Amino acid sequence: MLVSQLLLPVYTFTFLFGLPANILAFCTFCRKVHRKPTPIDILLLNLTISDLIFLTFLPFKMKEAHDDMIWTMPEDLCPLSSFMFFSTIYISTLFLTGVGFERYLGVAFPIQYSVYRRPRYAVISSVVFWLVGGLNLSIVYIVPFLPSNSSSVNGSVLQPSEKICYNNFTQEQLNILLPVRLELFLVLFCIPFLICGFCYINFIKILSRLPHISRRRRLRAIGLALGTLVVFAVCFGPYNASHVVGFVRAESEDWRDLALIFSTLNACLDPVIFYFSSATVRSAISGFVKGIREKVHVLKCKTIQSCS
Template sequence: MLCSHRLLLAGYIVTFLMGVPANIVAFCTFCCKVRRRAAPIDILLLNLTVSDLIFLAFLPVKMKEAADGMAWLLPYALCPFSGFLFYVTIYNSTLLLTAVSVERYLGVAYPLRYAVCRRPRYAVVASVLFWVVTSLNLSIVYIMPYAQWSRGKDNDSASASPPPTCYLNFTKAELDIVLPFRLELFLVLFCVPFLICCFCYVNFILILSRLPNIGRRRRLRAIGLALGTLVVFATCFVPYNASHVVGFARRESEDWRNVALLSSTFNACLDPVIFYFSSAAVRSMLNHCIRNVAAKMHILRCGGGAAETDR
């Protein structure tokens, strides 16, 4: 168990250090693009960036929990709130990545018809709908910790102390509620989006491979991006969602769920890679930042060398 806590802490730290600067660059880029000329995919990617940034903002809470051996030593009111936003942003990312796959598929499958119907407001409506759907589905993550605390108060009125863990240990009655809920998450918020992504990207690749008027380099880059996005989707979200099915079948909350959650955590620092290859604006912004940093380092080195010469 100690090794799993250390693994969680290390994974959270790596994700935080890599994800925060990359997502801030992406956020600034998409904000500028949306302000100048909003395209549906820019709005979807901006919402995906916001989702990742909210996730990363609450990741230090999970770091503290892992550092304390999964005991909850923070104010208990932070437990349901941080857990709710933590899981909402994970599942919101699956829906937004699915919407991006649909947008790309429609763009190559029905280019003329989709160009006529393509409106940024549809992406805005879809993004709002995704936030509402995930928030409603994950509401139990907010409610259950308070229910556990209330149960402790009922059993021992003299002791009003909150539970020692956050959304980890459940009674049989609580599992009867939590396990079907997790299976519903697996079916509705993972299986359906994943199947849609597979359909869109497989057909996207087949259509691109048959188009004669696209250069080989551009075609291979688009196909590589589609395959990479699909691999990231599967790698990040399959392990944790598989724990829902295993837990439902065995009628228990699996101990390895938190380790499986690490793969979903890494999605916050893998999404910027998708942004980099799917958006020329992000590539331009990142290259600009790198050039500025390199120029400043060069000035510092030259200044240091000049100082040594003066001595």
């Protein structure tokens, strides 16, 4: 199947690259939050946790893609893996929006924000983001138990030997699921994207007018803002667009799995945002790379000595 052939290498690359990068970011933010918590670090830590949960359950999707999208694992793992997979996608959009909002307040209202800047507000926001994302995606558990009088799934009879995980729905199920997907598009994608766009566009405008910031620092901050917006649109836009198209056409679009490729890659791109957002992360990565180089150098010296 073409879809599985495309998904499997993307899932594998995301897992192999994203897992160590996010583990490094997680350890770095944990130390920083423990030492001196700041709102931006708390938000980035939660974003990292969301990505790590996503990557933890990604192997189930890798196995599914390897089996040509046929679910061969225990049935109980299907709703669990789907819930974790999809909920963390939307939770990431909320935390990316929170990071953008925090950055905007820091440059637009520096004095007022420094007075009211408290880590507990970031903790409260994080709890709200987790609850909103989790409750909205609880539809993954509800849909399979909706009453249905139809034996057909998306117009075709489901063969006993086939087990498709959260991809074939009866008409009764679609009548509930499609409006919920539209709500996800409006509430968990459009609103966060508009807020993120407003914050970063004004962030860029304000930075462009500040004379006391070095050109290099200004360009790095502007590049980070533009990069975050591009990541937001490219990674989450196609998948959420499938919700709108599916609602209009009253069916679950077959290309939703292909759109998930971009959302999956977000787990690789978030560490790039961490790198440019936090000097601590940059220092940790530099130290990690330096340590690897030193070990390689020692191994080379030992090899040369043993050969001579």
